[in-house]
Amino acid sequence: MFSKKISRRSFLKVSAVTTAMAAMGLPAFAAEDTAEENCFQTLNIPRATGSTVDKSVLLDESRLYLITDFGAVSEGDPVQNTKAINAAIQAASEAGGGTVVVPAGDFKSYTIRLQSGVNLRIDANGIIRAARADLYDWYGNQTMVGEGGNYDEPEVNLYAGLQDHGHTYFANSLFYAADKHDIMIYGEGLIDGSYMDDTGTLINVLSGNDPSNPKNRTDRGYSSTWYGNKAIALVRCENVVLDGIRILNGGHFAIIAEGTRNMTVNDLIVDTNRDAYNIDCSQDVTVSNSHFNSLTDDAIVMKASYGAGVFMPTQNVLIEDCVVSGYDAGSVITGACTTDKIVATDACGPTARVKFGTESTCGYHTVTITRVRFERSRGFCMEAVDGSSLTNIVMTDCTMDTVSSSPIFIRVGDRARYPVTGHTTEQAINAANDVRLDNSGWVLPNRAEYQLYPVARYSPSYNKSKTVSIDGVSSFKVVDPANPTRINNANLAEIDGKLYLYRWDDAQHQYVPDMTREISRKDAVYYANATAAKDLASVSNVEISNIRITNVDPRYPILLEGLVDSKVKNVILRNISVQYRGGLSLQEAVEQRQLGTYWVYSQSGSAPTVQKLPWLVNTFFSKCEGLLPRVAWKNGTWVDDPYNVPEMVAEYPEPSILGILPAYGIYARHVEGLVLQNVALNYVIQDKRPAIVLDDVSNADLRTVAAKTALGVKAVVTVTNHYKRHVGNEYVPEEPYFTTTCENLKLGLLSREQVTVDTPAPGTPADSLYGDIRLPIPENGYQFATKTQDYPLPLTVHRPYFSHIGDQTLQLGQTLTLTVSGRNPANGVRTTQPQPAAVIEALDGGLTYGTAGLLPLGASFDAGSHTLTFTPKAKGTYKVTFTLDDDVIPVSKTVKITVV
Structure with missing residues (x-):
């Protein structure tokens, strides 16, 4: 809860931020804010303490095992090297522990199996290099000549399908440990997942892709062949230290810690082709004094998947004194820090951020992030979308420069990626005709060897099959207005012509009809997708302070996005200055145009590659109704409706999911308890959108916000919407509407405009509650005033x-x-x-x-x-x-x- 406290340090920060505002030409804070009124609420959020293990705790060089003494040879046969390195580790383990030493040299290897009580030291000029697999199905459908072996065969994981392949199978890694303890990899050497071929072209051996999924949960983790795709994978381990080493091009995950307790990462450089460091359902973790470069995926990412096979939230994580960046892969280790590749594989700008999510099944609690520098990356990202909570998060004393997405992104969604027990006893990962129509891989067989997760609630399934085009150039699918919903008969028992829900019967260990819960046929559409997550996901108690943010992509404001039935609660943004590049207007927020150009790039010696640059909406994430123009049919004509933003509660929660928003600085929707203290919003090129949009926001204090605005544009727009529906039911015909509005706002001297949304969101099927809803497409009389091929590129988006x-x-x-x-x-x-x-x-x-x-x-x-x-x-x-x-x-x- 909030408390009425503020430190002397925070008072001193006020004058510093005010000075910065004056330098940017922004107005000073409201004179009405007296010292007493300036005693802003703060949150008593517990700080993370992190791990209790470090290098000094595990260091043991009393017994050294040199890999060359066991037959390893620099530039030698990788099969022999693999045997030699694992033999050295095994010898140290059998002796009660010790340190295996990798001396100077270039040692190719396949999977190295770490053991409890054994450290691995990689000396200066020592390299463990990923060997090429004989069976290698590389992304891009390329193959390479193998070197006589392969990585360990991916293991069996009964909970496959509940998370992506990369969070499910781990044995096919360069370094692998499962259920081990007291492990350290340290030294000044390098772990390299790539090599230069005879033409001088860089080849990634550790793949950024995953092998194909198996058919059954009892199968090993591939369907045809497998290969190495992780540098270091640690599963359910305890007391782990990574210290001093360098990792280059580590595959899908350079480091993934799954269900690990008490881990310290210090003084690392990770310069990689996808994720740098994943902290997944792990606890008591410290990350310090390290640089993580990962243009194509996240840098330090906390997840809470079910990959370890246990329900274990991520908690007590301390991240301090680090750099996250999105330079070309491989260019940080060399010191070049080049910027030839402009967007990641998902077509958004360089990723490289600190992130919570997307896999959030088990939840996150008590994470502290301090003194982290973001360079050429997306912003700080917090996502709770799978039915669990995200609480007690502190981020302070950080800087961000060249931000390619929302500087701060908080999202509550209802994807509901959560285990649920089905009717079936089949072991297939995607069992048909069960309790979910969508994402059937989240359904567990009703068998004794699986943990039990009975159905707790339901959501509809939509028939997104109608193809539309606004401009004749691009097309996409939306909910079919004539047949919007799907019925799942597996969740409904028909008895004597009546429909009943099922309930779990412990005695019979199966679902039986619940004769107390009769369902009308018209309401059957609400029960298409079952989940065992009783509650909606939630975010609460977040404090972000002392942050300077510069050179931000103008498409993405700070985005605080809750659910109408699960609001983001208790957020403080304090002492924050944000500078956007600007240059957009409400026209882009209305039209949601798709503009693209081609771009050729090469990263650190890799072969030239072509990528597409989206200049406005990115269709990799923005889907379906999110791509429709935000307009309304009124009195026989189309009118702009930029504040009628679709909810998109079940889509992948990236900031670009909502397209171009009607605020340049902060967009907050479904938020309860928001304090913006000493926040400055600015742009370089004039942006004709409001600085702040508040939609269904209550108990908010913005009295010391300073925001630059264009002539005639209000600083704050508050939205009242008369056509909201409960979470997940947005497109169900005859679902009752209700009104959301903003309440108890303290805006000081900020100029304000109040807007009313009085039509359902574009793409909503018509019904008796609002009979004249039309898709804004040419067939219904809507078209862009300027053809897409003639529309000018917004030059502030992608820069020379x-x-x-x-x-x-x-x-x-x-x-x-x-x-x-x-x-x-x-x-x-x-x-x-x-x-x-x-x-x-x-x-x-x-x-x-x-x-x-x-x-x-x-x-x-x-x-x-x-x-x-x-x-x-x-x-x-x-x-x-x-x-x-x-x-x-x-x-x-x-x-x-x-x-x-």
Whole structure:
């Protein structure tokens, strides 16, 4: 609960934030806020203490086992090396413990099986390199020549289907331990999941993909073949330390800790092709002094899946003094930190964030994140969508720069990925005709060897089969208005012409008709998908403070998104400044356009690859009704309705799921108890949307928010919606509507506009409660005023950048000649054009080169050839800042020149 307390430190922060606001041209806080009124509520949130184990606790070098003494050979046969390394570990284990040593050298290996009480030390210039598997089905349908062996065969996991393959099977990893304790991997060496082939092209051996799923839960975790796809996998382990090592291109997971207790990660560099570090249903964890680079997936991610086969929430996690970044994979370890790849595989910008979710079956509690720097990444992400709670979260004293998604994203959803016992006794992962029509893999067989999870509640299933197109260029599916819902007869017992729900009978160990719960035929649609999660997911008690955020993608505001029946509760955002690039308007929030161009990139020696850049809506996550224009049919015409944002409660919870929102700074919906203390919202290029939109928000204090707004645009819009429905029932015909509104708001001097939504959300099927609902498509008279192929690209979304310019060193008396170059995504060919492969290279057209500040004595810059010439007059270190200008927002790059 809230308490009336504020520290002297927080009072001092007020003046610092006010000064920053003045520097950005923002108004000062409201004069009415007296010292007494400024005593903002705070949350008494317990701080995480983390692990109790570290390197000093497990360090034991009294008995050393050199892998070369057991037959391992640098550049040698990986099958023999695997035997040798595992033999050394086994010898140490049988001797009661010790340390296995990897000396300088490049040792290829398959699965290394860690043992309790045994440490592994990788010395400086020592490399454990992933060996190529003989059976290798690589993503991209490429194959490679094997080296005589394969990784351990994926194990059996009866709870397959309840989470993705990567969180279910672990044995096919480079380092693997299950049910072990007192393990440490440390040293100054490298774990490398990749290699350079004979042409100098980087090849990822540890795959970012997973083997194909098996058919049955009792099968091992593949259907045809398998391969290595994780660097380090730890399952139900205890007392684990990773210290000092470097990991390069670690596959789907560089590190995954599943159901692990008491773990410390310190002083690591993880520079990888997908997830860097997954903390999944694990407890008592400390992560410190480390850099996690993961452009294509998350950097430090807390999950709470069922992969360990136990219901175990993630809790007591302490993350401090770390960097998370989304530079090109492999470029951080080399020090280059290049930025050639613009979006991740999911078409959103570089990922690389600290995140809770998406797998949230078991919940999260008591996590503290402090002094973390986000660089070229998505923002801080909290997701509770599977029926459990997310509580007691603190994030403080952090910075974010070049943010490619919502700087802060809090989402409650109702995906309900939660185990539920079915009628069936079959072992198939996707059993047909059972208690779920959607996501049947979450249904467990009714057998003694499985844990029991009887049905607790239900939700509808929708027939999303109607294909529509707004512009004739792109198409997508929405709920069929004529046949919107599906009925699941497996959840309804028909007796004497009447329908009854089932109940679990402990004595018979099966479901039996519940004769006390008769269901009318019209209400049968509510019982299509069963879950054992009795309650909706929830988020509460979150404090985020002392955060400076710069260079944010204008499409994604801070997003606080609860459910109409499970609101986000008790959130404080304190001492936060956010600078967006801006440049959008309510038109984009209305139309939800799909614009794209092609882009060619290469990461740290990998082969050139083409990717599509979405400039507005990203259809990888935004689906179905979320792609419809936000308009309403009124009095025989279409009118803009940008504040009528669909709920999308069961979709994958990425910030881009809701498309372009009608606020540039903060969008908060279904929130109870919100304090924004000393929050500054700003943009570089004028954004014509309101700074803040509040929809179904109560007990909110925004008195010390400063927000830049365009002329004539109010700072805050509050929404009253007369057409809301309960969670999951949004598209059920004849489901009663009710009204949500904003209550008990303290806005100080912020300008306010009140908006009323008086039509159902686009895509809602018509019924007797609102008979004239139409899909906004050309067949119903709706069309864009400007054709998609002619619509201008919003240039503040994807920015030009410099091709790699490294720091320079030269001798006194030498002359440095340095030519810089840049690339401009806006020059790419649009995806709507018929033959994009002809011209897909986005060059530097439209860019003006220059320098900022004074050049060193003896230096000159020619803008036409964009070449620096420098003949230094004295030894020392010099800095030159180059600029790229596309007449939107200049881009800069500083190069250090050392003269010796």
